[in-house]
Amino acid sequence: MTGWLVIAGLGPGSDAMVTPEVTQALAEASDVIGYIPYVARIAPRPGLTLHPTDNRVEMDRARHALALAAGGARVVVVSSGDPGVFAMASAIFEAVEAGDPQWRALDIRVLPGITAMLAAAARAGAPLGHDFCTINLSDNLKPWAVIEQRLRLAVGADFAMAFYNPRSASRPEGFARTLELLQQACNDARPVIFARAVSTSEEVLTVVPLPEARPEMADMRTMVIVGSSRTRMIARDGVPFVYTPRSIPK
Amino acid sequence: MTGWLVIAGLGPGSDAMVTPEVTQALAEASDVIGYIPYVARIAPRPGLTLHPTDNRVEMDRARHALALAAGGARVVVVSSGDPGVFAMASAIFEAVEAGDPQWRALDIRVLPGITAMLAAAARAGAPLGHDFCTINLSDNLKPWAVIEQRLRLAVGADFAMAFYNPRSASRPEGFARTLELLQQACNDARPVIFARAVSTSEEVLTVVPLPEARPEMADMRTMVIVGSSRTRMIARDGVPFVYTPRSIPK
Incomplete structure (x- = not known):
């Protein structure tokens, strides 16, 4: 064999x-x-x-x-x-x-x-329905400066963003800096999705506007998805649907 | 019911x-x-x-x-x-x-x-093993200028890039412009993966260095993945393995 x-x-x-x-x-x-x-x-x-x-x-x-x-x-x-x-x-x-x-x-x-970002996106609606980027927020394997530069360029490109490993117990400060950077650079109320332990019995889905996002809303089992400037929330009973439209008017 | x-x-x-x-x-x-x-x-x-x-x-x-x-x-x-x-x-x-x-x-x-990009990546190795972005190259639903700006910022962020809808029969020129932009902006020989009809009987996988990538290597059934500056090719009999290392030295 x-x-x-x-x-x-x-x-x-x-x-x-x-x-x-x-x-x-x-x-x-x-x-x-x-x-x-x-x-x-x-x-x-x-x-x-x-x-x-x-x-x-x-x-x-x-x-x-x-x-x-x-x-x-x-x-x-x-x-x-x-x-x-x-x-x-x-x-x-x-x-x-x-x-x-x-x-x-x-x-x-x-x-x-x-992958976690697609499972999380599916639970929330369709936040990754337009162009997006995927960033590992852990600085175990790369310098923090690289992460920060990528975040700034991703905001400039108006990508939706999916974050893996947002917040470890040993290094909680990185995610706090990420949110601070995004709140300043985006300066809007785009939706942020916190999707914890999706598809398990411990699943929790939270959606908040960016100014209300707080570091402690994420842990190592949480995927975080930040919308682009065009991402929409649809209010309804319970957690709103979140989606990014497929088109940008020409 | x-x-x-x-x-x-x-x-x-x-x-x-x-x-x-x-x-x-x-x-x-x-x-x-x-x-x-x-x-x-x-x-x-x-x-x-x-x-x-x-x-x-x-x-x-x-x-x-x-x-x-x-x-x-x-x-x-x-x-x-x-x-x-x-x-x-x-x-x-x-x-x-x-x-x-x-x-x-x-x-x-x-x-x-x-999704197609993860199936294509799996066939080639692990080209999306580090931070990456995902762009729909069709300009049916957005202005071409937006695509071009996103490509430039993605190169600046050193993301690997996954492209959906690279080349339609009716609008083949967009992908030619994409390759030209990347060849100039990257100015290196990073791997480009053309993965056509992955997991079907018509699957074809092609890997070439960026300077050798040509528009006609893609059609509407092809996913294109462009590595970051750190993406590696491992030579062997047949199509090389392609992977992006998990770490950037500090």
């Missing part, structure tokens, strides 16, 4: 958002590797070895997965959401480029998943 | 990328509404009425769907990919805002799907 490596997206939480091709790969796997809470979503069965590992060991995990596949194992590396968006796929290819040249000949496939 | 309206994403083409919750909604529907080729993906069955309509009638389609749901029907509006990304969800909410106030009380749900 020849080994292979699949990097699979489990979606935001609900099994109802896991694609059939991901379910199929998991059924054929000999080994499942990933961050502890994601591996915890996989049902144990005979013939399947689960390898849960801690956060912040992505490169070790990537090399482990590649070595197992090179040895003939059928390996699925699981990510939450989509594996290509701030998740394990980049780490795997970084390890391929720096590692054993034979790894380049491995059967490596990425299976997309429902 | 109370009516409802689901706006569902069918993913890029393969049934293996349709989420279980979308399959479930289709099984419960009384009416399926959408653009002809998307409705053609739905199997007929007793009790289900299919309403295929032509392109560029999005607002008529949206009002039709809302009126049916208000009348008690169980309606699924189908989009390719994700319904919230340059697809039907924005049109529906635009119709809600402008239409019968009672429509705001309807049970309207958006079910996300695998």
Whole structure:
């Protein structure tokens, strides 16, 4: 049996958002590797070895997965959401480029998943229905100055913005600075969506105008989506619908 | 029976990328509404009425769907990919805002799907593994000057870029201008991915350095992804892997 490596997206939480091709790969796997809470979503069965590992060991995990596949194992590396968006796929290819040249000949496939920003957008309406940008607000892996410059240019481009990892317990100040920057640069009441733990039993959806957005409305399980200048709120009983129109008048 | 309206994403083409919750909604529907080729993906069955309509009638389609749901029907509006990304969800909410106030009380749900850019990215590796932006290159619904300004700011922000609707038969010149702008503004050999009809039998994946990208490499069924200045190609037999590293050194 020849080994292979699949990097699979489990979606935001609900099994109802896991694609059939991901379910199929998991059924054929000999080994499942990933961050502890994601591996915890996989049902144990005979013939399947689960390898849960801690956060912040992505490169070790990537090399482990590649070595197992090179040895003939059928390996699925699981990510939450989509594996290509701030998740394990980049780490795997970084390890391929720096590692054993034979790894380049491995059967490596990425299976997309429902990424958090699209699940969050769907719950709110259609805030990403026009041009948008996607920014990881964590400064673990890049300088804060880069984030700040991207935010300013994104406001200039009038993109809607989707933010991953808005606020960690250890570095809460970045998101406060982000909101302050946006409140000054946008100077309007565009909608901001806080979508926590979408599709799980702990889901909470909050929509507020930008001037009312506060840092403590987000935590590490929250996706934040900030509208463009054209994004609309539709008032109704409960949380308003939020959408960005498809067109800009010519 | 109370009516409802689901706006569902069918993913890029393969049934293996349709989420279980979308399959479930289709099984419960009384009416399926959408653009002809998307409705053609739905199997007929007793009790289900299919309403295929032509392109560029999005607002008529949206009002039709809302009126049916208000009348008690169980309606699924189908989009390719994700319904919230340059697809039907924005049109529906635009119709809600402008239409019968009672429509705001309807049970309207958006079910996300695998959008074309994430399917294309997965085929190539992980080109969207760092911050990126998503732009619809069609100038049907916005001035070309807006597109051009967004491209320039996206280069300044060093985003990877995903382009929907790069090149229509009727307006091929926009994509030629896009490539020319990027070739001048970037002035490097970052990878460009042309991913045509991903997950169908007609899938073709092409990766070239930016100076070699040509307008005729894209058509209306092609997603184009342009890397950031840091995006890497990993040479191997066949199409190279493309990925954007997760980190920027501090």
